[in-house]
Amino acid sequence: MRLLPTLIGATSAVALCVAAQAETITIATVNNGDMIRMQSLADDFTSKHPDIQIEWVTLEENVLRQRVTTDIATKGGQYDVMTIGTYEVPIWARQGWLVPLDDLGDDYDVDDLLPAIRNGLSVDGKLYAAPFYGESSMVMYRKDLFEKAGLEMPEEPTWEFIGEAARKLTDKSNEIYGICLRGKAGWGENMALLTAMANSFGARWFDMDWNPQFDSQQWKDTLNFYLDLMKDAGPPGASSNGFNENLALFQSGKCGMWIDATVAASFVTNPNDSQVADQVGFALAPDNGLGKRGNWLWAWALGIPAGSEKVDSAKAFIAWATSKDYLQLVADKEGWANVPPGTRTSLYENPDYQKAAPFAAMTLRSIEAADPDNPTVDEVPYTGVQFVAIPEFQGIGTAVGQQFSAALAGTVTADQALATAQQVTSREMRRAGYPK
C-alpha cells in the first residue's frame, strides 16, 4: 500500500510551503503600558503583512537588559527586534551590533522625529533604533496644596523655590510630604535623578581627561541639597523609593511635588487610579540659573541586532510600530491620551492630542530642554544626560547610587558617600583603561 507514504509526503510538502511563506520574527520588549498596547494592536501589522508572524518575549526591564545584552554580545540570534534605550544604542552601534535604520520606507518621515530623541538614537548622523516612546522628567505638583499654602508654581522653577515650597507644603502629622524623589539605589533609579540634578548644579561625572569629579564642590552642593530637602520634606523610608513607590504615594495624595519621568503624567491624571487626578499641575524640572535644567532624556526604541537573519521583516515591523499611522491607530482604538508620547513633532502639533493630554506641552518642552550631546555646564567627554554612555556606567552608576542611597538612609554622611563614590569610580575607570 503506497497511500500512507504519499500522504505523509504531501502533508510535509504543505507544511514546508507554509513554513517558507510565513516568517516569524521574535520581538523582545519591556512590560510598560505602551508596549503592552502595541502587542494587543499587532493584528493590524500582521493583517498588512500576512507573510510575517510575531513571537513576543516580554520581560521586566532589568531582566530584559541582561537578556538582550548577552544575546547580542554573543551573536546568539534569538531576537529580531529588541527594545533598547538611549543608553544602549550609542554603545552598541559603535560595536557594530545594530543594523542601521536609514531606510524605513518613503512614507516613514524620519524628519518628523523629535530632534533630541533622534540624536540620542543616532551615531554619526545615522539612526540605529527607532523611538517607540520618549520621556524627559518634570515637576508634577498638587495645585490644591499650592493654593492652600499661598504658593504659585512658576513654569520654570529654581531649586531654591522647590526647596522652600517643599518645606512649606510639608505637614508630617497628616502624612503630607512636600516632595517625593527617588532614593532607591541603581544607575537607572536614584542616579537618573541625581545625575540630571547634578547637571543643573554645574557638576559632572568626569572632566575632559575622564577623571571622576565627585570631589568637586558642585557634587557636594548637589548631594547636600538633596539630602537636606529629603530630610525636611521627604517621606519616611525614601531610600527605598523608586518610580513605582513614589507614583503610589503621589496618587494617594501624600506628595506635594514629585520630580520624575514625564510618562507618569498620564498615570497621575487618570481618575481610575489617582485620587488627585484633577489637581495635578506640571512645570519644567528646576534649574540653578546655570543654563542647564535638572531633567533627563530617555527613549525606548526598537532596534535590530546585527545577527538577525530576518532584517527586512524586522524593519517592516519597526516602521509600522513607530510610524505616524500607528499613533493614529492607537488614537482610534483607545483615545489620544493613550498614544505613546515623545517621539514625533506632528503629534505635539495635533490639536486633538493637545486637548486630550494636558501634560503634552510641558512634556515637549522638557524633552527639548535636554541635550544629550552637551549635558553639563562644563565640557565633558561623554554623551548622555542622566547617564554616561560608556559600557562601564551600569556598574559604576549602581555602586555610586548605593552610596547616595545609604547617605539618604543616614548610614553614611554625605562626605563619606562622595569620597567612596570618587574612590570606586576612579578604581573602575582605571581598570577599564581610562583616563585616556
Add this chain to the structure above:
Amino acid sequence: MARAIPTRQKIVMSVIAWAIAFLIFFPILWTILTSFKTEAEAVATPPSFLFFDWTLENYVTVQERSNYFRHFMNSVIISLGSTVAGLVIAIPAAWSMAFVPAKRTKDILMWMLSTKMLPAVGVLIPIYLIFRDTGLLDTRLGLVIVLTMINLPIIVWMLFTYFREIPGDILEAARMDGATLRSEILYVLVPMAVPGIASTLLLNIILAWNEAFWTLNLTAARSAPLTAFIASYSSPEGLFYAKLSAASTMAIAPILILGWFSQKQLVRGLTFGAVK
C-alpha cells in the same frame, strides 16, 4: 517510652509553631489576596486585608495577554525531565559512594557540592556560547540538561544519605543469590529506598520549577517556563502589582498544591537520618 509533655507547654509550642508558619506563609497569602484586588487597591495605604471589592479582572487580563498553558507545559516538562534525568544518573552514583566507598569518596562528595558555590552568572557566557553552537538555545532539552547538572549535587547527596542507612548486608545477600548489579540496584535497593527517592524527586521538582536564572537567560519565546511568565508582568515604570500577583499566583499554584499533598513525604525525607 516517650517523655510526657505538659499540656500547657504543648499549647505554647503549637501557638509558636503556627505563628512562625503564618509568618513564613504571609508573603504568599498577601500575593494571593492582592491578585483579587484592583490596581488602585493593591497600592492603597493603609492596605485592606479582606474587606475590598474582590475581582477576577486580573486573572482575565493575564489570561488574555499571555499563553499560560504553554508556559505551564514548559515548566512541567523541564522540571520533570531534569528530575528524572538527575535520578537516573544519581542513583548509581550514590550507590557506589554508599556501598563501595573508595579512599576519596568523601572528597568527591565535597567537590560535587563545591560546584554549587560558583555564582551562576560566572558561567553564563560560556554556557550561552555552547548552547548557541549546539542549537540548544530556547529549547526545552537545553534547559533539562542545564537543570539536571545544577541539581545533581543535591540529588546525589540526598540519595547518598538515604542509601547509607540501608544495611549493606541485604545487598550482599542479593548478590550471593546471584543478582546482577543492575537487578541489585533496581529490585533490591530502589524498593527499599522509595521514601528517600520520592522526597528527593519532590524536592528536585520544586527546585527546578522555581529556578529563575537559567530559565530566564537561556529561553526566548518557545521554551520559556512560568518564571518568564512572571517576569513579563513585573514593571519598574507602572503600577501593575495586582496583575503581577495574579501571574505569580497562577505560576506557584501547581507547585503549592503538589507541595501540600506531599508534605509528609517531604518532611520525612528532609529529616531522614537527622535523629539517631
